[in-house]
Amino acid sequence: MYVAERHERILELLAAEGRVRVGQLAAQFDVAEETIRRDLSTLEQAGLAHRVHGGAVPFGVGVTTESELATRLTEHADEKRRIAARALGLIPSGTPSVFIDAGSTTLALASALAAEAPAGMRLLTNSVPVAVALGERADLEVDVVGGTLRGLTRALVGPETERALGELRVDIAFIGTNGISAEHGFSTPDQLEAATKRAIVGAARIPVVLADATKFGQELLHRFAAISDIATIVTDAPPPAALAGALLDAGTEVVLA
Numbered sequence: 001m002y003v004a005e006r007h008e009r010i011l012e013l014l015a016a017e018g019r020v021r022v023g024q025l026a027a028q029f030d031v032a033e034e035t036i037r038r039d040l041s042t043l044e045q046a047g048l049a050h051r052v053h054g055g056a057v058p059f060g061v062g063v064t065t066e067s068e069l070a071t072r073l074t075e076h077a078d079e080k081r082r083i084a085a086r087a088l089g090l091i092p093s094g095t096p097s098v099f100i101d102a103g104s105t106t107l108a109l110a111s112a113l114a115a116e117a118p119a120g121m122r123l124l125t126n127s128v129p130v131a132v133a134l135g136e137r138a139d140l141e142v143d144v145v146g147g148t149l150r151g152l153t154r155a156l157v158g159p160e161t162e163r164a165l166g167e168l169r170v171d172i173a174f175i176g177t178n179g180i181s182a183e184h185g186f187s188t189p190d191q192l193e194a195a196t197k198r199a200i201v202g203a204a205r206i207p208v209v210l211a212d213a214t215k216f217g218q219e220l221l222h223r224f225a226a227i228s229d230i231a232t233i234v235t236d237a238p239p240p241a242a243l244a245g246a247l248l249d250a251g252t253e254v255v256l257a
Contacts, residue, residue, distance in 0.1 A: 001029060007039060011048060014058050015240050018181055018217055021055035058217040077108075079212045079236040079257070084108035086257035087174060087210055087234045088116060095120045096171035100134075101200055102127035102155030102193075103176025105210040110134050124170060126156040126196060150192065157192040165199035173204030175230075177211050179218030180239075182246035185227050187220035194222035206231050213237035227252055 001009075006029055013020050022040070026033045040056045043049035049056045087109050091098060098113075098121065100106050110133040113123070119139040125131050126145045134142045145168075147161030175197055179187040186209060188194050201207045201224065209230050216239050228250040233239075236257050239247060247254055 003039070006031075007043060010039060010043065010056075014049060014056065015217060016242050018183060018219075018242060019052075019055060019057050024055075057219070076212045076214065076236075080105045080108045080210075081112075082257040083210050083212065083234050083236055084112045086255060087208065088112055090172065090206075090208060090232065090234070090255070092171055092206075095122065097122040097124065099123075099168070099170045099173035099200060099204060100125045100127065100130050101173065101175040101197060102130065102153050103210075105212065106130060106174050106176045107133060109174055109210060114140075124168070126161055126165075126200075128154045128156070147196075148192075150190070153190075153193065155193060155196065157190075157196045161196050162199045165196070165203045168203040170204050172206040172208060173200050175200055175207060175209050175225075177209050177215055177224075179220045180209070180211060180215050180233070180243065181217055181219045182227065182243050184219040185223050186225040186230065187218070187223045189220045189222065191222050194224040197224040201225050201229055208232045208234060210234050213239075216240055216243055226250075 010020060010025060022033050022036045025036045040049060040051055044051050049058065083105055095118065100110050100123065107129050110130040114133050114136045117140055122141045123134050124143045124145060126147065131142060131144045134140055145156060145161055145164045147156035148158040150157050177186045178189060188197060207230050211233060213236055227246050230252050232253045232255055234255045234257060238244065238256065239254060
């Protein structure tokens with residue numbers, strides 16, 4: 001097997017399993033463990049994998065940093081618009097209460113709702129940009145949950161936000177995430193955002209995560225929900241086999257946009 005073919009196969013295993021081990025790969029490819037270590041170093045230098053003790057995980061696992069909202073709005077914009085359009089169909093009929101979390105994909109949903117929501121719908125958010133987008137409609141009832149503004153994401157977070165969310169019970173909540181994996185669940189780099197998202201999940205009769213496929217296999221520092229805590233994921237591509245199996249076992253529906 002050529003080196004490039006081995007690298008490609010290692011990346012396929014990472015996508016499917018979420019982690020690879022040096023000994024396992026050496027046995028599978030019938031090469032020395034030192035050869036595999038060099039392979040993993042090459043993939044890490046290329047930004048395709050992240051070295052950990054004894055093996056590697058997909059690039060982005062354990063990351064504690066994130067890009068600002070303005071940057072994320074330009075990334076995978078078409079996919080996010082498709083996800084938002086598909087998510088509209090999940091909102092119960094009538095005039096339900098809908099919570100929209102902070103994030104770039106959830107902001108795409110807010111923009112879609114501003115164009116299509118029926119008059120009188122009750123909308124709640126902890127995101128300043130989401131509130132501004134929904135505020136374009138004078139006939140919508142928009143409530144903003146207070147708290148401390150996190151500049152990077154324009155989200156309101158902190159103890160005040162968590163207390164307010166603890167008093168709520170909304171029909172459906174749409175939540176953003178930075179990562180989804182079978183082992184770690186749904187995660188984000190920031191502790192305060194994770195606590196706020198956890199409270200949003202707890203406040204919703206139907207918690208729905210909106211995430212494009214780049215989030216699959218990613219594990220960020222702070223988990224805010226297990227796979228089984230979320231009713232539905234709306235995404236733009238089928239999850240990898242291992243993650244798809246975990247979602248099926250947990251009863252979490254995957255809706256493709």
